Every structure is written in C-alpha cells, then in structure tokens.
Amino acid sequence: MTYRTGQVVDVTAGEVAHGGWCVARPDDGPVIFVRHALPGERVLARITDVTTRLARAEAIEILAASPDRVEPPCPHARPGRCGGCDWQHADLAAQRSLKAAVIRQQLRRLAGLDTEVTVEPLPGDADGEPDAGLGWRTRVQFAVREDGVAGLRAHRSHEVIDIGRCLIAHPAITELGLTGRRWEGVASVEALVATGSGERAVIISGKTKRGGGEIPVSAIGADSVLRRSGPGLTPLRGRPYLSQHAAGRDWRVGAGAFWQVHPGAADALAGAVTAWLDPQPGDVVLDLYCGTGLFAGVLAPAVGPGGTVIGVEADQAAVRDARHNLREWPWARVHRGDVAALLRPEGARVALPAARLVVADPPRSGLAREIVEYLGAPENGAVRFAYVSCDPATLARDIGLLTARGWALSGLRAFDAFPMTHHVECVASLGRLRAGLGLGGALSRDVVAKTGDAGQQALVFQDAQRLGAGLPGVPVLLAEGGDGRRRHPGREGALGDLPAQHRGQAHVGSGVRFVAYRHSRTVLDWQYCQSQRFDTSRD
Numbered sequence: 001m002t003y004r005t006g007q008v009v010d011v012t013a014g015e016v017a018h019g020g021w022c023v024a025r026p027d028d029g030p031v032i033f034v035r036h037a038l039p040g041e042r043v044l045a046r047i048t049d050v051t052t053r054l055a056r057a058e059a060i061e062i063l064a065a066s067p068d069r070v071e072p073p074c075p076h077a078r079p080g081r082c083g084g085c086d087w088q089h090a091d092l093a094a095q096r097s098l099k100a101a102v103i104r105q106q107l108r109r110l111a112g113l114d115t116e117v118t119v120e121p122l123p124g125d126a127d128g129e130p131d132a133g134l135g136w137r138t139r140v141q142f143a144v145r146e147d148g149v150a151g152l153r154a155h156r157s158h159e160v161i162d163i164g165r166c167l168i169a170h171p172a173i174t175e176l177g178l179t180g181r182r183w184e185g186v187a188s189v190e191a192l193v194a195t196g197s198g199e200r201a202v203i204i205s206g207k208t209k210r211g212g213g214e215i216p217v218s219a220i221g222a223d224s225v226l227r228r229s230g231p232g233l234t235p236l237r238g239r240p241y242l243s244q245h246a247a248g249r250d251w252r253v254g255a256g257a258f259w260q261v262h263p264g265a266a267d268a269l270a271g272a273v274t275a276w277l278d279p280q281p282g283d284v285v286l287d288l289y290c291g292t293g294l295f296a297g298v299l300a301p302a303v304g305p306g307g308t309v310i311g312v313e314a315d316q317a318a319v320r321d322a323r324h325n326l327r328e329w330p331w332a333r334v335h336r337g338d339v340a341a342l343l344r345p346e347g348a349r350v351a352l353p354a355a356r357l358v359v360a361d362p363p364r365s366g367l368a369r370e371i372v373e374y375l376g377a378p379e380n381g382a383v384r385f386a387y388v389s390c391d392p393a394t395l396a397r398d399i400g401l402l403t404a405r406g407w408a409l410s411g412l413r414a415f416d417a418f419p420m421t422h423h424v425e426c427v428a429s430l431g432r433l434r435a436g437l438g439l440g441g442a443l444s445r446d447v448v449a450k451t452g453d454a455g456q457q458a459l460v461f462q463d464a465q466r467l468g469a470g471l472p473g474v475p476v477l478l479a480e481g482g483d484g485r486r487r488h489p490g491r492e493g494a495l496g497d498l499p500a501q502h503r504g505q506a507h508v509g510s511g512v513r514f515v516a517y518r519h520s521r522t523v524l525d526w527q528y529c530q531s532q533r534f535d536t537s538r539d
Contacts, residue, residue: 001029003055007047010063013037016098018106018393020086020422021056032057035155036079038066038090039098046079049156056156068094073134074167076152077420082163083155085420092125092133096416099424103414106392111400111409119414119424122264133419137168139261141190148182150189168420170263172200176221186215191222192255195263196245199223201255203233226255233317241321246270247298252324254317258291260425265417269361269427270298272413273386276429277357282306284353284381288339288360288371289313293322293332295359295386300332307331308353312339340368354381359388366394367401376405378432387428390417395426406433 003009013022013034021033024045034045035058042064045057058079062069072078072088087095096119103117125132142150145160152163164179172193183189187206193199202220205228217225217236224238233240233256244251244259246266253259260266273295279285279302287296290311300309309332313319319336326332335342339362342352358375360367366389375382385407389395399409410429417425 001026003029003032003047003050005047005050008044008060009047009057011043011045011057013039013041013043013059015039015105016101018102018422024057030054034059035086036060036089037062038068038094041066041069058155066090066094074163076161076163081154082152082161083157084152084166085168086422088420092121092416092419093127095133095419096121099416099422100414102422103392103396103412103424103426106396107399107412110393110396111403113396113399113403113409115409115412117412117414119416120268121416121419122262122268124264125416125419134167135169135171136262136419137166138170138173138195138263139190139192139259140166140169140173141188142178143188144183144186148184148186150179150181150183170195172198176200176202178202181219183215190228192242194242194244194253196250197243199242201226201238201242203228203255204236224255228256232256246294249297251292251294251297252321253292254321257315257318257321260417262417265415265425266294268415268417269388269425270294272415272427273359273388274298274302276386276411276427277359277384279303279307279357283357284355285309285357285359286352286355286382287311288358289362290322290334291315291318291361293325293334295361295388296322296332296334297325299357299359300326300329303331305331308355309333310335310352310355312337312342314338340370343368343370343374354379356381357384357386358382359386361388362394364391364394366391367398372398372401372405375402375407378406383432385430387426387430389426389428390423392424392426395428399428399430402430407431408433 009026009032011024011026011032011034013024015023016039017023017033021035022037022039024032024034026032030053032045032055034043037043037045037059041059041062043059044061044063046060047055047057049056060079068090070089070091074082074085074088076082077085077088087098090098100117100119104115107113107115121127124136143153143160144150149160149162151160152166153159154161162179165174170193173191176191178189178191186204190203190205192201200222201224202222203226204215222238224240225236226233226240227236241252241254244253244266247270260269277285277299279299281304283303284307285296285299285303287299287309290296290313293311296309296311303309309329311322311326311332311334313322313334314337316336319334322334326334360371362368374380375385385402387395387398403409407430410431412429413427415425417423
C-alpha cells in the first residue's frame with residue numbers, strides 16, 4: 001500500500017520514537033510516524049508527509065485511548081497547530097517514561113548498551129504540584145508574520161500560529177505582552193528572564209524590507225531591549241546581560257548567550273557533574289564548550305589553587321562572561337576557540353595540560369571527532385568524563401565511540417528539563433577502564449559489534465582485519481546498508497564467517513566494529529566513518 005498526503009488511515013500506535021512520535025507498523029504499508037498519539041492507542045491518523053521509506057501523520061481522532069492520555073492544557077497543542085509541544089496529551093509521569101524509553105532505545109541501538117533510565121522531574125514539576133510542567137520556559141523566541149503578529153511555528157512548517165499566550169512560557173515573559181502587539185518590519189522577537197534576579201530582556205531581530213515604523217522601545221516593559229544584527233546584539237536600552245543564579249551564586253550571562261531554559265536545570269546539572277567528577281584539590285579539569293562558565297565555576301573552588309581548570313568556548317560574548325564569572329579563581333582560565341581545532345595537534349594554538357577530569361556540554365550535534373580521539377588517548381590523562389547532552393541520539397553515538405576506546409558508562413541521569421516537549425537533558429558518567437575507578441574488567445582493545453543485523457552485506461572479515469592491522473589503535477567501521485543494497489562489490493562477506501558472538505561482546509583480537517547505515521543519512525556519524533579511512537567512495 002502507498003500513502004498520499006491528506007489520506008486518513010486507521011492504525012495502532014506502537015513504541016515511542018525520538019522526536020515526539022509513536023511508530024505504527026501497518027501490515028499492508030510502510031511504517032508511519034504518528035504525532036499526538038500514545039503507545040497502544042488506536043487512532044485515525046492523517047498523513048502529512050510521505051517519503052520512499054516512511055510516512056508521517058498526526059492523530060486526528062482517538063478510537064481507543066491510553067490510560068496515560070489527558071486533555072492538553074493548551075488549545076493550540078493539536079494537530080495542525082503549534083509545534084512547540086509534543087506530549088501535552090500525556091500526563092507528566094507518562095511523558096517522563098516516554099523520554100526514558102527513547103534514551104534506552106538510543107543506547108541500545110547506537111552504543112550496544114542495555115541501561116535502565118529514569119527521567120527525574122526538576123523542582124516545580126513533580127507530580128501533583130500546581131501547574132506542574134507549565135510556566136517553566138525562561139527564553140521564548142516568537143516568529144513574526146507578515147501582518148506583524150508574533151506567534152510560534154506549526155510543526156515542520158514555516159506557518160506562524162497566533163497563540164496569544166504560551167502556557168509553557170515563564171509568567172514573567174507572558175507579562176511582557178509581546179504577542180499582543182504588532183511588530184511590523186520585524187522577523188522575530190525573543191524574550192528571556194533571569195528567575196533569580198527577575199531581570200528581563202527582549203531581543204528584536206531582522207528589520208526587513210517590508211518597512212514599518214520604529215519599535216517604541218519605551219513601551220517594552222523589559223529591563224533591557226536589544227537588536228540582533230548578524231551574530232551580535234546592540235543594546236537599545238539597558239545592559240546587554242542578565243544576572244542568573246545557580247549553584248549558590250550569581251552569574252553574568254549575556255542576553256544572547258546560552259543558559260538552561262528551565263529554572264531548575266542549571267542547579268541539577270551542576271550537581272550531577274560535580275558528583276561524578278568528584279574534583280579533589282590539585283586536580284586538572286577541562287571544561288569543553290564551557291559557555292559562560294557554569295561547570296568551570298563550580299569545579300574551580302574544589303580543585304583549589306594547586307589545581308587548574310581550563311574552559312574552551314568559541315562564542316566571543318560567552319568567553320567574556322566566563323572570564324568575568326571565573327575572575328575569583330586565577331587558576332581557572334578560558335580559551336576562546338573551536339574545541340575541535342584546539343584539540344587538533346596541527347591547529348592547536350594553546351598547549352592543554354593532561355587533565356584527569358573532563359566535562360563537555362556540546363550542541364545537539366554531539367562531540368567533535370577530535371574530542372573522541374582526545375579522550376581515547378590514554379596519554380592525555382583523562383579518567384572521568386561528564387557528558388551533558390540534550391540529544392539522546394548523538395549522546396548514545398558518542399558513548400559507543402568512547403566505549404570502543406577504553407571507556408565505560410558508569411551511570412546516566414536524565415532530567416525532564418523541557419516538560420511537554422520531547423526534549424530531555426542527560427548527564428552521562430563515564431570512566432576509563434583500569435583507571436582505579438572501580439569499574440572492573442581489563443581494558444579490551446577489541447571493538448564491540450553494535451548491531452545484530454550488520455552482516456548481510458559486509459566487508460570480508462579477513463579484509464577488515466588486515467585493514468585494522470594497518471591502523472593501530474583505530475577501530476575499523478565495518479558497514480552494511482540497511483536497505484539490502486550491495487555496498488562494496490567483490491568485497492562482501494557475511495557474519496557467518498565471523499567467530500560466534502552475542503551483541504555487546506567484542507570480537508576477540510579483531511579490532512573490528514560493525515555498524516549499520518542507510519545511504520549517507522544515519523544517526524551514526526557518517527563523516528566519522530569517512531575520517532577513519534573506511535572506503536565510502538562507491539556509495
């Protein structure tokens with residue numbers, strides 16, 4: 001059966017998938033990813049998008065409801081409406097269970113690990129608390145329509161929905177009344193609040209050719225009003241930063257800099273990172289993608305003047321804030337630059353010392369290849385690594401790469417820092433094997449097979465072994481097309497040629513790791529496969 005856009009189908013939603021979907025698997029057609037459904041529900045779903053491999057749809061009528069279903073508090077959390085929230089139709093406990101299932105799923109698929117995961121609520125969002133899951137978002141960017149209405153975009157669309165009031169926005173943002181005025185000549189308007197100090201800022205972006213009068217800055221009830229032009233911000237009124245509060249102190253954070261949007265997230269993440277790294281006086285710590293210095297600032301007092309904390313951050317404004325926030329501890333310093341370039345030997349402008357402890361909070365794309373290689377080299381000294389991530393897929397991918405290089409996942413904490421949405425924040429605790437961390441087991445040089453179905457069309461095992469022998473210390477990525485296409489004519493083999501093994505066990509002495517991909521689009525890092533000299537020229 002083939003689907004067409006607008007067609008309505010009767011399906012039963014199956015397991016949750018990353019991105020706020022449930023997966024329906026009809027007997028007579030391709031898989032359908034369904035929004036606004038819950039696992040186990042029978043729904044009427046309207047097809048919104050069709051590709052050669054799958055269809056996307058939204059549940060427009062619930063025929064058999066899950067016991068976890070609730071009435072969405074927002075009238076715009078419906079099919080065809082605002083795309084900001086994914087799970088308003090599930091109670092909060094169920095939302096956390098769904099997010100935990102996604103994290104487990106990604107760890108199993110991409111890292112070969114079966115790990116129990118519990119998603120913890122942040123303060124104010126526990127079950128039974130008034131307005132739990134609402135009013136938490138301290139930064140909201142509204143898109144502006146041609147007629148000047150500020151709203152939020154529909155799911156997978158450029159359409160701007162006039163929502164009036166966003167229920168997950170912090171009350172201090174709602175009080176600004178940004179959606180109640182016209183913003184002619186503006187592309188977007190963004191509001192943020194520092195809940196510790198109560199300071200608010202508004203950022204106006206994109207003066208367009210449509211014209212329109214100047215924005216009456218005096219009518220905007222924020223402490224600061226700024227205009228975004230290119231990568232920078234120009235203050236129109238007030239100062240260009242807010243005073244945030246976390247980990248028992250204040251932090252200067254530029255209006256355009258990154259800061260966790262849930263009021264309780266910065267405290268929770270700082271606590272989780274510190275608990276795992278367990279910094280001691282005299283320790284050397286690297287804080288990669290350090291932003292405005294939150295983690296460096298909580299680690300610096302612990303290592304003391306006999307230790308060193310080095311932060312690395314690319315954003316110039318964030319570096320200024322971080323240096324200001326760390327000025328109390330001269331043994332903590334921040335280097336401005338791309339993390340990957342700094343760790344690349346030929347491009348390094350600054351010699352980084354061997355660090356026993358490392359923390360990284362990268363963007364959604366995950367760790368740069370250079371960081372994986374840096375952590376994988378024992379001579380760099382790292383024995384504990386705290387990995388903060390907002391994307392379970394790239395987190396699991398990177399954990400898989402690190403476990404292949406002598407690291408082990410000791411624990412993982414997940415926080416519901418984005419209630420009502422599919423997003424989740426994780427802190428993965430990794431330790432190097434044979435580093436005295438009580439992780440047990442000898443450091444194996446063998447690389448774990450990551451998938452159970454990666455042998456239907458694979459390189460001959462002996463060829464892979466010979467390739468691995470020529471690349472000491474580098475695992476060979478042995479790939480197979482999940483769609484059954486023959487990827488490497490004349491060089492295919494089968495897993496039947498390999499020593500018997502179960503998923504998650506190493507191929508003894510082989511140094512060969514098996515992964516699966518579909519064309520060049522994969523949740524694994526395709527560029528990383530290429531960087532390891534795996535022949536992709538025929539694909």
